[in-house]
Each structure stands twice: as C-alpha cells, then as structure tokens.
Amino acid sequence: MKGALELLQRVSAHADACCWYVAWNPAGTLLASCGGDRAIRIWGKEGDSWECKCVLADGHQRTVRKVAWSPCGKYLASASFDATTCIWKKTDDDFESLTVLEGHENEVKCVAWAPSGNLLATCSRDKSVWIWEVDEEDEYECVSVVNSHTQDVKHVVWHPTQELLASASYDNKVCIYKEEDDDWECRATLEGHESTVWSLAFDPEGRRLASCSDDRTVKIWKESTAGDGSTDESWKCVCTLSGFHGRTVYDVAWCRLTGALATACGDDGVRVFREDPTADSEQPVFFMSAHVPKAHGQDVNCVSWNPKEAGLLATCSDNGEFAIWKYSSDS
C-alpha cells in the first residue's frame, strides 16, 4: 500500500510567528488556523486556492495554541496561553466572541468539544483538566476539575461515540476519564512513553487510541476488558511505531474516512501510516505509506485530516505556514 503526499498549496498564515494548530470545520469547507501572533484565521476555498475569509484578532492577549469547531460547525473554541478559552459564534461572514471561559491558573493548552456538542474539555499547564457543560442558552458552566496528572497537560480528546475523554501530559502519561455520579474521574492511566506525550487520536470506531511523544514514537493502545464481564478497564499498548521519526512527534491524526494515521514531526516531516489488514487486531502492524521529509522549513506542529474529502490533509509549522496535501495510495 505504497502512497504519496502531493502538495496542493502552501499559505503563509501567521506572519513572523508560529502557526500552532489547524482545524477543519465539520463540513470540511473551512480551515481555522491559530498562532503566536495571537490571532485566529479562517480560510475557505475560492476556486483552486485557499483564501483568508476572516481574522479573529482581539480575542486573546497571548499565543492561541489550539482551536476546535463544535460538532454542529456553528461555534469555534480557542485555547490560549493567556489562560482563557474563548467561544466564538459564527455569523454569516464573521465570528463574534460569545464568552470567555476563565479558571485555569496558567496557559490553556487544548480545548475539545464532545461529539454530543454539550460538553467541552480544556487542559492546562496548571496540571488540571476541566469539563464544561453548555446549555440551550449558550451558557457554559464548569462541572468538573480533575487533577490526575502531575505535570502540564498538553492535549485532550473525546472518544468519537462514547462520553469518554483522554488527556496527554508532560508527565509522560495518558489518562482516560469517565463520568461517575455527576463527577468526572480518571479511570485509567496509560504508561509507557518515555517522555512528554504531545497528542492523541482515537481510531474511527473508538476502539483504539494513538498517542505521540517527545520520545519519537507513536503508540497504539487498546482497551482490554476482563473476560468475566467486569468493568475493570485497562488499556494496553498493542503497537509502538519507533525508528520512523527523527525528533519529537507533535501531533497524530487518525482519518475517519480511510483509517490512515498521519503524524507531524519536529524533524520538519509529515508521515502517513497504514494498517496491515492481514495482521491480528490484538497486535496491529502499521507501516509507513508516505513521507515528506521537508514538508515545511521548520517543525510541523499539527496535522489534520479533512472530515469529508478523503485524503485531504492540512499541516502547519513554526514558520507560520500551513499546507494542504493530497494523500493517495494504490490500494
């Protein structure tokens, strides 16, 4: 299943600053980017090229680290080093700031919407993960603060179908959270990485979790339930991809449409991995299908699959650029 990544367009999105993250809207028609210039930019396709549709410049006082679209596509959340999370509402051709979520003691590293659209998770260098509930009047309320990590929490991601949350941390661990009696708590701790875990991605069915780390590996974890039907939840590492990445792996993305796994690396490269369909699902085997060694002139910070168009991939870099790629394979 040899594949290839073709560059479609390169855009200088955040002048003189890092572009930290890019996120496609659920319809796959818009790309939001954010960066060290404290701004969020929304990009849409006009003909063959991606153009800036609007700039959200006054929402944050410091770097905007991540952005996330709500499942309905009408809201955008942004996480910033200024310790706040801003919620934006989309109007016809612009976005207005709806509310600002405060509470974290220092930099917010990530924000993520649950598939239901009613819950939001944020995480911070203050070592905590916050769960917020949204009601019909667009009111946000923090319902849980969980302190399971001993260090900076880098990323949070929701399970695609269940109300389950995963977090990645500078403490080298991954935590899995579930709600119990109206309170969120850590149900499992995944140990194995030898350095900071930077990002996470669930597979399309939500049966496996991919994590990427400063230890230059990507690990695949699978939940194993005890045969007697007890609710003892433990996640085991069923596969480790090592020897592929030259430096820290900053992001990993699992395509909902094709099952392909993409990674963003500090060695400036972008890689796509495919799963060997003949391998045992308890011991999956992944091989590298495509690799662009110098995808950007500097570290690649983020990689994101378009949710509607198979093979369309967005990446962004410390040099302020984002790029759009077409992944194809001969399978």
Added chain:
Amino acid sequence: MSGGTRLENANPLIFERSGERLLTVADEDEDVADPIDDREIFDLIRSINDPEHPLSLEELNVVEQMRVNVNDEESTVSVEFTPTIPHCSMATLIGLSLKVKLLRSLPDRFKIDVHITPGTHASEDAVNKQLADKERVAAALENSQLLEVVNQCLSTRSM
C-alpha cells in the same frame, strides 16, 4: 535581581577569555559560503551575562567552546552548559538565555538543543526537559517579567 540577598556562589572561579578568532583566507573570500562552525556559535554565547555576577558565561566557564557542537549541513546545534554549582537555582534561566540567544541569531532551519553538562547539576533532567519543550519556552517568553530578565542577560557590555 537577587537584590540584597546573599549570592549563591559568592566566590566563583574566573576563567580567562579566549582571544579573537584568527581569519583564514577562505573566511575572507566572498565567493565561498562560510559554514557555521563551533567557534561562531561560541562567539554568540560567550558574552552572555551571568544573572548573578558581573561576569560572562565564558569567564565563569559555564560555556566552553569544546561543549558546542554544530552540524551546519544537518542544521543542528548542541550546547552543553555547566552551572557553577550543582544546586544553582539560575540553571533554567541560564539555559533559557542560551536558547533565546541562539534562536534570535541563527537561521530558522536550525534545531537548537541546550542542556546541562551531564553530572553537574542536581536537577539536570528536569531542567533539560523544560529547555527542550518549545511550547514551555514560547509561553515563558510571553511573560514580560521573565523576558526582561533574559534580555538583561543578553544585553551587551563592552567586550
């Protein structure tokens, strides 16, 4: 910055500065691109001020040319620095100053690694991990007070 409090290392050993770089014929030739070498990196960092003493990192032997490793072709730079005492609380700040100086001076293609000389500091793993985390470094530099302190270390005095 330490105000009127006692210095951690009140009587540091002071080392001699190395002389000026001797230029070769190839260096002077405009048509030959000069690869960035260890000496050039060392020249960038040797005059960085120590946060506590009115001395440079070179004079305190915190940085030495032999602990600088550049690979221009692969665009990598590695700088090892030696805190003057094993419990030096300024180690993270010195490491950050080194990192910032190199980030500001070198072409964007360079991957910069700054770490403590192994075996010379009680918390070297923790300090090294922070210095290697670019997100932590970026956020720290958005803190205006910390940035001011770093800029003071990087301010040039008479050579």
